[in-house]
Each structure stands twice: as C-alpha cells, then as structure tokens.
Amino acid sequence: HQSNELASKRIIISLGGTLSPIDPVRYIGNRSSGKMGWAIAQAAYHMGAQVDVVAGRTSISLPKLGDRMTIYRVQTTQDMYETINQLFDKSNALIMAAAVADFKVTNYADQKIKKVAGQEQINLQLEPNIDILKTFGEQKKDQLTIGFAAETQDVIENAQQKLTSKHADLIIANDVSQSDTGFNADTNKVTILRPGYDPEPWAQDTKQAIGVKLMQLVNSMLKK
Numbered sequence: 001h002q003s004n005e006l007a008s009k010r011i012i013i014s015l016g017g018t019l020s021p022i023d024p025v026r027y028i029g030n031r032s033s034g035k036m037g038w039a040i041a042q043a044a045y046h047m048g049a050q051v052d053v054v055a056g057r058t059s060i061s062l063p064k065l066g067d068r069m070t071i072y073r074v075q076t077t078q079d080m081y082e083t084i085n086q087l088f089d090k091s092n093a094l095i096m097a098a099a100v101a102d103f104k105v106t107n108y109a110d111q112k113i114k115k116v117a118g119q120e121q122i123n124l125q126l127e128p129n130i131d132i133l134k135t136f137g138e139q140k141k142d143q144l145t146i147g148f149a150a151e152t153q154d155v156i157e158n159a160q161q162k163l164t165s166k167h168a169d170l171i172i173a174n175d176v177s178q179s180d181t182g183f184n185a186d187t188n189k190v191t192i193l194r195p196g197y198d199p200e201p202w203a204q205d206t207k208q209a210i211g212v213k214l215m216q217l218v219n220s221m222l223k224k
C-alpha cells in the first residue's frame, strides 16, 4: 500500500530498547525487539512521510527504505533524548514505541567489574532517567506526541494516567502480560486512548496491520 497522504510531514519514531550500562561490557536491557516501532515506521514511509527512526537495541534489522528515511542508532535513554531533541522542532509528530530504560546506573564502573572470591553481593545504584515523552509533551508547539503504555495490570487505568501526566495526544495501551502481544511478538492487542474520547479497543492483529491503522489515525489527527 503506497500513498502520499503524509508527503509533507516529518515523523520521528523511536523503537527498540535503551540500555543502562553497568561497566564497559555489561548493561541492563529490556525485551523490546523493535518490531512494533518498525511496523509504524514502514507504514509512515509508505504513506510518503519523511521518517526519522531513533533506534535503541533491536533484535530485528532495520533496512533503510529509501532517501526519505534516516536511521539513528542510540544506546542510552540520554542518547535517545538528545537525538530526538535535534529533530523535534522540524517534526510534525513524535511516536515513542521504544521501551525506554527508566533508570541509569549511577555507580557505573569504568573498568570491567571483576569477580572477587568470597564477595557475596554487588550493589547497583540506580537513578531516574529523563522521561522523553513527557519532556516533549510539555515543550511541544503543534507537534503530536504519541506514546505506548506497556502494562501488565490495570492496563486502561495506568495508560489513562500516562496520557494525562505526559501531555500526550495519543497513548496506545499495550497489555504485555501475554506472549502473543507486546514484547517481541509478531501480533499485538492495543487500546487507543485520546483526550476527550472513550478508550477504543482494537482487535488483535499483526504489528504490521496495527502500524498501518495507527498511521492512518495519526494522518487524520495531523489534518485537523
């Protein structure tokens, strides 16, 4: 499906997982494959948009689809924030499909941590990272800011709270407690939350199909 409905639009899509390094060889990570965000990026591209993909660690490859797509590779949440910050003013929408590490290791070790005989515990100290979606939600001019909410319980309530606290225009609530939805699956089941609208559950479908449907919704919101 090719069209040019988004021909004059520039869309930032974050995907994959950001990492919290512990030492030069180890990190805390998460299970995001990048599949959901990549499905959205493909849909946006095929609708004619200029697409900026800001990718953390992914388990899929991200073949650049053409000149209208730029792929930025980042590691930490701070890197992801700084990359998006360079792009945000020129963009029409930011879609945060990435699983963003909420914490960074404050006692990062410059050298590889050694196993010491007899040592029973190693303590990692964590401090909060910047909330990217919230930061841009507060700063935006006419951009749409869109996030996911990965939840294992009280999915709609928790997602509704994120919609408000992050000043988002759309939250895609994602039940990640089942193996055929959420992290790494090829299918997903989502509910769409928008300020002033009732929650809209979408039928379980492939991430590809959900990506297309989501970009059609974003297109209709950008026209307003």
Ligand code: PMT
Pocket: 016, 031, 032, 033, 034, 035, 036, 037, 077, 096, 097, 098, 099, 100, 101, 102, 129, 130, 131, 132, 133, 134, 146, 147, 148, 149, 150, 151, 162, 174, 176, 182, 183, 184, 185
């Ligand atoms: O990559 P896949 O394997 O296909 O899996 C897809 C997915 C489950 C990772 C994806 O659909 C998803 O739900 N991504 C968001 C995961 C997440 O971090 O959710 P959250 O509820 O912790 O965060 C809410 C929103 O704020 C998200 O849009 C997140 O990108 C954003 N966020 C979170 C923390 C932070 N410090 N900065 C952020 O911008």
